[in-house]
Amino acid sequence: MDAWIAEFRLSITRALAEQLATTLNPLSPAILGPAALSKVDARPGVYVLFVAWKRVYVGKAASNLRTRLEQHYRKLSGRTGITMSDVRFTCVYVDEDLDAAAPEKLLIKKYRLDDTIPWNTNGFGNKDPGRNRDRSVVKAQHFDALYTIDLGYQLSVPFTVWSVADLLDWLKRELPYLLRYENKNKSHLTELKHTRIELPDIELTAAELLIATIDALSPGWQATALPGYVILYKEETSYDSALLWWSRKDHGTALETRGPQRFDAGEVEMADQGDLLE
Known part of the structure; x- marks a missing residue:
């Protein structure tokens, strides 16, 4: 091309990414906790998570930043493996009209040049x-292998007498990680509904509540702690990546078995990389 001729290409997405980064970068990260979150409005936006002041994740909230x-x-x-006082965030309110432009993906693409957002590709x-x-x-x-669930998480149980089904339903809402349990087999569901469980009037850990559940049910049930969540089914199964599981045979008490805790090398598969990449 001649020296006096040039070609201009307008990149709206590049300009948007630069403007978002320019707005986010000067912000002072706040500790991710109730005090700072109470000041975040219920508006759409994008946000950045930091651990020990290092940027680890970029996300978006289509309607409510605070909830997200x-x-x-x-x-x-x-x-x-995570100290909550080390987890911080910054956020920017974004006009709803920009949602179609996927502003968080523009930021992800920009920040990946510095390889500074590992949680966007590790299943967080x-x-x-x-x-x-x-x-x-x-x-x-994977995020779940790096930061496994805390089975010592304590809960204040509001009642001392439950049906197992009601206790599991309450646990599913209160635990900070997924609890999935039998919901198809009619005879198993009937047992969960009609089995009574009594608990002491004190704070209990997630592990203690799961053990009490296995003790209350008939032999053959198993509660398995996988790296990122807990499952409870009537089965006798060894899971390769399980942290541990509790089961009961005959009429004894719940027996704890250490899991294989096997984790494979290699990159996290695309299907496991999280909601931003789906």
Whole structure:
């Protein structure tokens, strides 16, 4: 091309990414907790999570930034290997009209040039993988392998007498990680509904509540702690990546078995990389 001729290409997405980064970068990260979250409006926006001042995740909230960040706070508070005072965030309110431009993906693309957002590709944003994937071997670099669930998480149980079904339903709502249990087999569901369980009037850990549940049910039930969630079914199964499981045979008490805790090398698969990449 001649020296006096040039070609101009307008990149709206590049300009948007630069403007978002320019707005976010000067902000001072606040500790991810109730005090700072109470000041976040229920508006659409994008946000950045930091651990020990290092940027680890970029996300978006299509309608409510506070709710989305509260979900992250809840999830992270139930993990090992993370000190919540080290987790911080910044956020920017974004006009709803920009949602179609996927502003968080523009930021992800920009920040990846510095390889500074590992949680965007390690499964941090995952939902329930489903029963068919419970037996999958978790990658060593997956979020769930790096920060396994905290079975010592304490809960204040509001009642001392429950049906097992009601207790599991309450636990499913209160635990900061997924609890999935039998919901199809009619005879098993009937047992959960009609089995009575009594608990002491004190704070109990997630592990203690799961053990009490296995003790209350008939032999053959198993509660399995996988790296990122807990499942409870009537089965005798060894899961390769399980942390541990509790089961009961005959009429004894719940027996704890250490899981294989097998984690595979290699990159986290695209299907496991979280909601931002779906």
